[in-house]
Amino acid sequence: MIFVRFSSTNFIISRIAYIFVSAIFVNLFFCSASYAKSNAIVADLSQSNISINTDFNGASLLLFGSISGEQGDDIIVVISGPSSEVVTRQKSYMGGIWVNSNSVKWKNAPSYYQIFTTKPLSQIASREVLKSLAIGTEFLNLRYESAEDFDNDDYIEWADALERNMHSASLWKTNETTVQVMRGALFRTQVSLPANITTGDYEARIIHFRQGNFIAEERTAIAVKKAGFSAIIYHLAHDYSIFYGIFAVVFAVFAGWLAAAVFPKP
């Protein structure tokens, strides 16, 4: 099995990783006979733990691995973030101003959902196949809470709005032709996690297709956690909120006193 890990994710490192993986590919190529018919997917990430510390401004990681495929095979990578409670609100014009009026609460929307493909989705597999594999935000099977007279047309309109808003926040996205496959055996793709991501367990699904048919699927996990000083503040604020509040006040009083002492009024 291939296990390559890198702690940093900048472009140069990712190139090095690519060369490294390519080297492994040569080995794999010569001893591929033993894997040939197993359809196994081997996948790994340059970083499977993302730490959100105070210097965090999004992360970029490399997802790579091998398939036992042929020239012209396709790969779809689906990365989804923790299922969250999400609210979509609609504004309407009331008394001369724009006010939030209706809302729909989605009970299980993924906080992050990005697709990476070798070709445009429609050229890889039919809608039915994609639906059966639950690939794409339209097949998410969202549960929701809304006003009582909510029909199918409304659902389409609101789900569309959800999709649009999540897309403009760079959280839901389909990145077509971003997966590279070499000789039907090695694949790689660059995954970007924006700075506004939710913490929790992310899942990467790597799905292998040949001429529109499903061949194999593999899953791997990414953990996104707050770390360092950022984690300490968050933890204190949520688990010891009274002490956190008292500390914030005491610190502010001290800082104010210090400012007055250091800079006396002219």
Add this chain to the structure above:
Amino acid sequence: MYIYFPIAEISLNLFIVIGLGGFIGFLSGLFGVGGGFLMTPLLIFLGIPAPVAVATEANQIVASSVSGVIAHWRRKNVDFKMGSILLLGGIVGSSLGVLLFAVLEKIGQLDLVIKLSYLFFLGIIGILMLWESIRTYIRSRKPEFYRRKLHDHNWLHGLPLKMRFRRSKLYISALVPFSIAAFVGVLSAIMGVGGGFIMVPAMIYLLGMPTSVVVGTSLFQIIFVTANVTLLQSVQTQTVDFLLAVTLLFGAVIGAQIGTRFGGMLRGEQLRGMLALIVLFVCIKIGYELVVPPLDLFSTEILK
């Protein structure tokens, strides 16, 4: 250089945040105001969620008011008795405000109420200040002497629980300052401000306090009101971003020093006129956003 704020959960350029603190600090030093009424809307414009902006700003105002009150205390310009009545009212009002805040957030109308409050109060205060500074400016050109009565007697003086406030030279019902402070406390919790810009005119025109003790006494009570808001928001909504407050504070302390030195070079009515224009500018910007059709009628928020 970017810094990730753990409670606001966004990454912002460190120098922009310090610069914002510095700019507001400069204005507060220049004009002698707290600056919360400018800081909170600007934080929201930067993309910080409104609840975090409001709660964090309360935390920062604690520091700026402590630093401000020390100078007034040295000059004995703080009426502690009046301040205590005001802070009782302020604590009751701001506690109610934090509760109201949570309810509004739950029904998705918090942003609207924050914006409308800003529009209304900044509009009134801005127009009054501009009018007053123009009038003073015109009057200063043709000097005219007149003597005002210390204060007018009206129905407010008929209320029970009368108390004597020596520093303020007043004998009035404690209910009046208490209710004013309670009302400002509610606004303080919802708008993320100290409330000095409402409290100071109210103390002068409604209570009839001498202007010399007004600012010091107002700052004194703002410390307690904003400390109360910081504490309650920490416990109830967990939206106080300590790192953000410290970063803003750092900029504000330096900005205030520069502002204070510049302030000495300008005349009072010029300063008030300029502040009035800034207040009206923020007010118009908020109003414009409410009136102009949004690019997308729908907006989405991740709750948890």
